[in-house]
Structure formats: structure tokens, C-alpha cells
Amino acid sequence: MLSVVILGTGNVAFHLAEVLSSNNSVELLQVYGRNKTKLQAFEPFCDTTDNLGKLAAAAIYLVAVSDGAIAALTQQLAGLDGVVAHTSGAVSLEVIDHPRPGVFYPLQTFTRDKKIPFAEVPICLEARHPNDLRLLAQLAGKLSGAVHRIDSAQRRQLHLAAIWVNNFTNHLLYIGQQLCEEKGLSFSLLQPLIQETVDKIQQLSPKEAQTGPARRRDVQTIQTHLDMLEAPLQKKIYQLLSESIKSTYEKEL
């Protein structure tokens, strides 16, 4: 049985602990965190500790802490046997100060109160030693049907792309909601459109799926919208995104 210790108490740590503790072929031994209050949420899953000196001996240590804390924390794990893998999209393998470094990056957005269908989450793996990569692949394969070997440069690019399709998209949905609420309109009116936006690109490429005033160079509608927007930052974003759409289709002419 694969034994695992998780270090960290954030959203990624929480979802990993939840899914690993319920998997019969994985033994989640322990979760480590500095913050005792945050650790409490992990008590239903396994043992917890706030003492690095008391880490259990495991085959894999998953370091799910903030990007800036990975180097310092992994330094303190020098004495441990086992693969030490971080879960970050943006941090290179080399940042891990341990002889058996690895990466176990689940390409998904994790929020505490929202369950994730882990079986479909792409898990991007990297390791210095082939045996360690196999070990990580064994663990990943127990959680997901989409396990990929991705090097640090590719992973960094994937993470950047993820910012666009998730973080920025979510913010556009937020702005859409604000615009509705400003005029007493229910955001739920937009839900079928939002769903279709995503459904469409199962059949069409985003380039083919594009519609709207910027694509058809409807200058008058664009101007009306710019006049309607009150927040200067929203005006600028509207302008730049419209410009970017226009230039995407200009190249085609």
C-alpha cells in the first residue's frame, strides 16, 4: 500500500486529504500544518501534527503549501526518505531542496466547499529519478484517469494558461454578475449562456465559437457599451479585449 503524508492545510491539501483518505489502496498517514486551528479540519481524515520532527515515514510527501514556502519547508525534510513532491503549477522541480524531488500538480481549481470530480483532473508529474516518477504515477493513477508527465517549463505554461481560462474567466463572470445586479437583474438569466459558452468548445474551437460586436466589428455597439460602463478599469478591459478579438480575426482577412 502506498503511504502518503501531506504537508499544508490549504485548499489543495484539503482536497488531496479528502480523496486520498477515502481511497482503499492508499494509506494517508498524516497531515502536517503549522496552524493548529486549520489542522482541525483534517482530523476526520488521518493523524495530524504541527511538529516537523514527528513526521511519519512515508513513500511520498506531498508538499501543498504556498509557492513561496516550498523551498524553506523542503529544506527541513532533508533527513526523510521518500519522494518529496510539491503540488504547484508555477514552481520548478529544482526549488525542492531534497535528494528525491518531485511534482504532483493537479490541474484544477480548488475551493474548500466545492467537491471535485478527481477522476477527471489531469495530474501533471515530474521527478528527477525514474523510480520516483513511477511511484508518483502509481499514486496519481489511483486518483485520476488523466496522468501526464510534464516538465517544469511546460507546467509553468499550463499554469499560465490556467490563469486565463479559470481565474480571469471567473472574474469576467463576476463582472457580468455585477452588471446584472446594478440594474436589478438576476444573474441566473445568464446561466444558460455561460453553460453554452463552455459546451460550445467541445464541438468548436474557441476561434470558431467567437461571436459578438468585436468579431463583427460593430463599432456602434462597442461604443454604446463603453459609454454604459461606469468603472474606468472595466472600460479599459472592455476596450482591450475587444481590440484583442478584432486583431485575432484581422489576421484572417
Place this chain on the structure above:
Amino acid sequence: MLSVVILGTGNVAFHLAEVLSSNNSVELLQVYGRNKTKLQAFEPFCDTTDNLGKLAAAAIYLVAVSDGAIAALTQQLAGLDGVVAHTSGAVSLEVIDHPRPGVFYPLQTFTRDKKIPFAEVPICLEARHPNDLRLLAQLAGKLSGAVHRIDSAQRRQLHLAAIWVNNFTNHLLYIGQQLCEEKGLSFSLLQPLIQETVDKIQQLSPKEAQTGPARRRDVQTIQTHLDMLEAPLQKKIYQLLSESIKSTYEKEL
């Protein structure tokens, strides 16, 4: 039985013709268009004509032409009895030069080759006369379970919000795809993330669902991403969206 004539041969006209012609309690009499080649696509649904003088007598005329063409076209319908309703999100009721003006705005993105589950599409209605509103509601109710009375100012705002959640979101997906392909990565790696982005906001508000470097003020990751982006316009958009996310959560502190 409700009789309908559609004017226009674009995507909205096509999807309306498709769904109306297959509805047993609606009689789609005719589609009008100036362009004979485009009209051919409508021949499976009903009669077609490119002669405004030969329009059939119908209870409802749906004017699904480009925003800028609505005024001029509806002027030429002065002699017709029946409600003359356009299908645009951005054009006010008053632009229709006919004694029985109306609006029949399906809030959805229409692409020719993608079927739409019409039953969930919000249809936003407006009319000058209560009887005409009832007539439009009768037609809308045969297609969709989400029929709303929305005045011109609200509809304009909804349309603006729709640009953000659909047009701009789709463009972000396009940029995400470009970033993947630049480094030989499959865009399909991002599909579960994109799906989750939309699924999340069924349970959480977009404000709660936000994650990423801008929300947690991870200046280093933001700088790395700006350095990675090659297109100046993408750099600017990344910067402004990050700024907008930061300011959204600043207000909370």
C-alpha cells in the same frame, strides 16, 4: 395556431427557423432574406422569399437581421398587420418603425453548427401593446421555460453582461488554447478546469469562487507570467484583469 414569418438569414434566424419549424403548435410560414444563396439553408424548414412584397400574412414577424438594418427593414413592413419584433439585445423597441413593435430576444450565443437546447434559453420580451406582449409570450412559451418581460434599458444591460460572460470569456479560452499550443501542450488538458470554472458558480458566487495569484496578491507569480507572455496586448490584458481582481478583494479588507 400561431403563425410566424422570420426575416433574416443569420445564425439567430437559422436557429429560430429550426426550432419553430419543428414545433407542432407554431406555423412557420416563411423566411425572408435578400441573399438567395443564404436562403437555401432555410428551404428544409418552410417557404422562402427574397421579395418583401410577397411576405405572408402572419401573427408575428421576427426580424432577425443585424442591428443596423432593423430600422430600415421594419419601415418597409408598415403595411403589414401582425407584431413586428426584432431579436436583438442592443436595440431599443423604438427603433422599430411599425405600429405594433416588439422584442423577442433569446439570450444565448448562436453558432450555425451547434444545436441549442432552446427549452432553457431565457427569452426576453417587450412590446408596446399588452395584447402584443401576450402574443409574444405565447410564442416564447412554446419554445422555452424561461420567458421574461424585460424593458429596453434592462435588455441593453443584459446584453452588455452577456458580452463579458460569453464573448470575452470565449476569447480568454482562445488565449488559453494559444498558450498551450505554443508549447506543444494539448488544450484538452484544460477542459476539466474550464468545466469546473462554470460548475463552481452553481454553488458559489463568482466572488467566492475566485482563486489564483491576483486574489492572493502573489506578486512574484504575476511578474513571472507577465515576463512569459510575448504578445504586448496579452500582457496588458493580464495586467488589467489582475488589477481588477486585486481591487475587488481590496474593498473587503
